Amino acid sequence: MQTSHRLETLFWRWTERRSPRARQVTLRHRSIYVVPSLSSLGFLLATVLLWLLGTNYQNNLILATSFFLIALFFITILHAFQNLSGIKLSGLNTQPGFCGEIFHIAIEVAASAQGKDHYLTLTESAQSEVSVVVPARGVVKVNLPVQTQTRGWLSLGRLMVKSHYPLGLTRVWSWVYLDAQALVYPQPKPAQLALHFGADGDSEDGARLLADDDFIGFADYQPGAPLTHVAWKQYARGGELQLKQYGGAEQDSLWLDYQRLMGDVETRLSGLCYLALQWQKSGRDYGLLLPGLRIEPACGESHLHKVLKALALFDLRDVS
Template sequence: MSFEFNKRFDALFWRWAKRRTSAQKTVTLKHRAIYVLPSKAGVCFFVAVILLWLLGTNYENNLVLAASFFLVSLFIVAIIHGFRNLAGLQLTALPARPVFAGEPLELSVRLKARAGTTSGRVSLAADVNRAVVTDVAKDTEEQLALRLATQGRGWFTPERILVQSYYPLGLLRTWSWVRFDVRLLVYPKPLACAQPATIGRDDGERSATQLQGDDFDGFKRYQPGAPLTHIAWKLYARGAGLHIKQYASAELDSVWLDFRAVSGDREARLSALCYLALQWHQAGRTFGLRLLEQQIEPASGQEHLHRVLQALALFELEQEPL
């Protein structure tokens, strides 16, 4: 019951807090977005102070009253220091490497304290059960990596990031919600398919590509995007520069990843094409992509693989660049 109440309260509070913040790539925490409430330890501390004050009043003990007043003053000072610990803290979202759907995505966040100050024991979390804690020293920057759960393909935007601290005494929870104006790419989840390598071509059109055979046929200078498995490392070790091993090849039809050539619903087809793209890239093959009205010409290399996977990720979704 308590857990359900906390979730409901959190959802209501977030809807209210969301109106007070704006999504930005670099967020600076200001007084309107910083909230301070007693922690569990702080509530117990405050109850103990009240009991101490009642005890001193009842027995007219000035020493006990002075101790209770001192503890109240300490609590008030903790409020000020806790608020100043987060005030002015600057958070910047950094680019993240694309992942496949279902894999955790690592979002790097750079933290910088207000000029001339430090921020102690600051924690960031996209999931309250996976917080990352750090200290931001004066005039320095810290970088944290947050793990975000992903589900579907396409652009992924973290809804909110929790920034909180129990500095300095653990009696108060000072926190803020941060929204980053950043979109992170999630590829389709690769799933093995029963189809062999798909051969697709337009009617009346025949394009050829060179697929590697088994017979060695000399060396040539390295070109960006060539498979690393074909680099002649022995020549490189002798100082001859980067060369690629050439093999006798047979001229075959250009290999295409064709959306129409695989079976299943839309997501199953995209997952199968993603799997084939990874397999063919690892084998050093040259291939193209056909997605209904969209087409990517045959090529190879890491950049080409990214273009193909991005096209699969954004198929029939919003396709604006980041």
């Protein structure tokens, strides 16, 4: 078992040396492999039988047919190789998303200078397979579905480019190591507030969750807001659950504090991600407090991406 695993590892290292990982990869003869397909076995068997039949009965028409089929088989190998030769694959920027979602890694496939269409299939795993037709001298954008399971940088694995063009008698393929990445945010899930923090939203280090100067009105309830800011009297009288708003220099300024939430690392990061999305929708300024990192309160899409990126890469060795 260990020997076969070592041989497999050495084989994949050998293929990667022949086609190094890069942002753009062009398929050349060094990295393209052609073998007869299973369906070609029946084709070759029928060809041999025809040749034997023609030889036995000295029938020139049957012999000519068998020779034609043999020539067709070898010509098919040439066309199968040319179908992949010269194809350029480029990794494009992929929009970030959340853990657990199916990402669509963007790949650009450009045809060679030859004036013909190319028929191929891109496969990253059993669940990630896309067939594409690239027109002559054309460019096609392919979105390859990839299931995400962990936060951080999602790198495209070993990509197989394969084809059975033109008649299905050959199987031609190439392994490509494409440098394509996407940022995976933590999965947004509500998390519980740590018990050692008071209901007024103040932590042991004095950091405030909300400013509470002068009362200025009500706002819709947002998950994660301090219980002391809930308008309990209005809710008890049958009204909707709302928050009391206060004026002052720190109005609507909130902190996403890692230490305020309960659970393990992933549970806390998911809770912070959930709150960031909720507070972004409410238009409030919010900041982020992580061990060793502090992002000052702000608002907007760029600020949200900065916060979510920090959560995605938190405590990971490779954050490049």
